Amino acid sequence: MTIDHESVPRAGGPLSGPRRPGTGLLDRPAGAAHSRAFPAPRRHRGAVRNRLALPLALVQADTIALCSAGGIANRALDPGAPLDPLLGVPAVLPLLLLLNLAGGLYRARLTLSVLDELPALAARAVVAAAFAVTLSGCLGGHWPDCGPVAPTRLTVLLGVQLLTAAVGRAVLYHLVRRIRRSRPSPTLVLGAGRLGRRVAAALGEHGEYGMRPVGLLDADPPPLADGTGLPVLGGPEVLEREVRRHRIQHVIATAGAADEGETAVALREAARLGCQVWLVPALREYGSLTTAPTSGGDHLWGFPCLRVGRPAMRRPGWAGKRALDITAATVGLLLLSPVLALCALAVRFDTGPGVLFRQQRTGLDGKVFTVLKFRTLRPSNEHESATRWNIAQDHRMGAVGRLMRKSSLDELPQLWNVLRGDMSLVGPRPERPYFVMRFGQAYPEYADRHRVPVGLTGLAQVNGLRGDTSIEDRARFDNRYIESWSLWQDVKILCRTAVLMLHPDGS
Known part of the structure; x- marks a missing residue:
């Protein structure tokens, strides 16, 4: 039960502490x-649907890859056997999908690279194979209605699956980059300082990220001229209006905004509206902690990016x-x-x-x-x-x-x-x-x-x-x-x- 009963605040703390002007x-x-x-605010549902498109496509690609690998492995081990892609697959597929999901391999990313994900895919394939071999031994060497699941068959199956999964993801990522270039998502950049303008310029020059900056938000923008041509739409207080006006799907907050407290409020509001929120810190070494393929980190044309998770009540x-x-x-x-x-x-x-x-x-x-x-x-x-x-x-x-x-x-x-x-x-x-x-x-x-x-x-x-x-x-x-x-x-x-x-x- 609650162990924090009403009591006197510590002297000099709660009611007499430092107060920032204009924030009460x-x-x-x-x-x-x-x-x-x-x-x-209400959620921007279009942004939510678009954000789920790539993870769902990756799940389908891995499923197709494993089923295709089943047929190829069976024919390779027994050339006279019928082409049955599901032989042995049900023993592996659910676990493999769950492992990939838990490892963040179905998370939508800015920078798409099969080679970055290959070690994580291989490690999870090995774990799934070990589980299937153990389960096969417990079931007398057979999986119900799917025939033998011997270690040799599973080794070949997972090896072929890893290859087909890599090829499938490479093809999918190529298609995603083309779609992103042709249909970029409206994006707002919080912070009109030098870093914010450089990030906005990178987004405009590299369409493979699928973001089209429509403006900058900053309560007190510095007088910088960098040729981006993007307007400063106002301070963070106009975020909701601009999100609805431009149907914003991504919000990128950069270090150096005029009012960090107002920026934090704006980020929480953007997440509630359904936007995908990213943070670009000024400290470049920060990227070494967050850009692993299975983490929430990413990079945008060399700028480290950290994905902000969904609000707690929407997890x-x-x-x-x-x-x-x-x-x-x-x-x-x-x-x-x-x-x-x-x-x-x-x-x-x-x-x-x-x-x-x-x-x-x-x-x-x-x-x-x-x-x-x-x-x-x-x-x-x-x-x-x-x-x-x-x-x-x-x-x-x-x-x-x-x-x-x-x-x-x-x-x-x-x-x-x-x-x-x-x-x-x-x-x-x-x-x-x-x-x-x-x-x-x-x-x-x-x-x-x-x-x-x-x-x-x-x-x-x-x-x-x-x-x-x-x-x-x-x-x-x-x-x-x-x-x-x-x-x-x-x-x-x-x-x-x-x-x-x-x-x-x-x-």
Whole structure:
């Protein structure tokens, strides 16, 4: 459960820290604060379809290559045998496709090269062959309805498959380059500095990347004249308008933009719109860490590029996260019903009627919802409930309240919020709207926490950022969780939370 109870922010930190001018929620025009802090634009579906075309074509090419290899290998080993391309293939194909998918070999890339991918293809072919040989031994040397799957046959099969896969990819990449040159995708470049203009010029001169720059975005462009002929369309605040006007499919952010904070907001908005987002750093050595064929890195005419992943809520595992929330919350409410009843009786005895405490919290996209907790202290009025940060050391709290706060039992009713969908098991800490406004003024990245549902526990809490700790550090860890989200990371955080609950500190 949540182990981060309301507490006083560390002195000199949350509300008195350095503040960047013009970035607070209250500094924006009416109605702009919510839209900029919690953007929820519609996706550009055409860009999504185009981005899936190459990965699907690669899957089909590998499937055709393996089936063709099956027929060729069978005829080579037994010239009198019928040409059966599926002989032995079902033992290898599913695993090989999964290995290639996990290794990033079906990821759309800017620079297409069969030779770059050949070592990774060969390694996965060897693993698939070893699996098929082992499976063949377990099945008495036969795969159902496909005849013998002997090691010799599989070795020849995978060797021919590797050759046919390389040839198939070479042909496919040739066709893709021709299509990219004839039908380039509209592209925006963030950053009108020297690097941004050089990248835009490279895109215009090399059509094999399939990108046609239509303009540059920069809030304060430097006075450079480089002959690209591209207009500066405005700052990052016009991104959504330009994406819809030009049907932008790619957004490339370059180092040296006038306002890095606004650029970060623009990149997140571009990803939500369905654009493929790329980063081009100024440090060239950065490319040595990211340009491997199986990584998310690439290069654009020698400039290192890093692909920005999809938003967390649009990744394949997000449905699994919601299924985990529903299952865990349902099971938890049923199994803990006796504990809930005892807690309710104890609170009723300690504080009187009204055992549940309801409070407004800010959740996904800045929407306010009502969180449920067992009452540990009865505030004097609603204003105190909404604006007082710490009650952990309040002398009005009784023994029952202190025990429940120290053991986190007062958080158990939030399982109902998880079941309703207001919260998740793992996510950023939900906070009251008053403090969201205050922290948003002091820390520009604080509002970015609301890109995903809030949670009972999170990465910040399990790293000790609870109680009297820095809000800036909490926001940094929360955003790190969002940007690197995976279902396994949720499982790790839940395990670490369970361990921490064995040593409660009551913070």
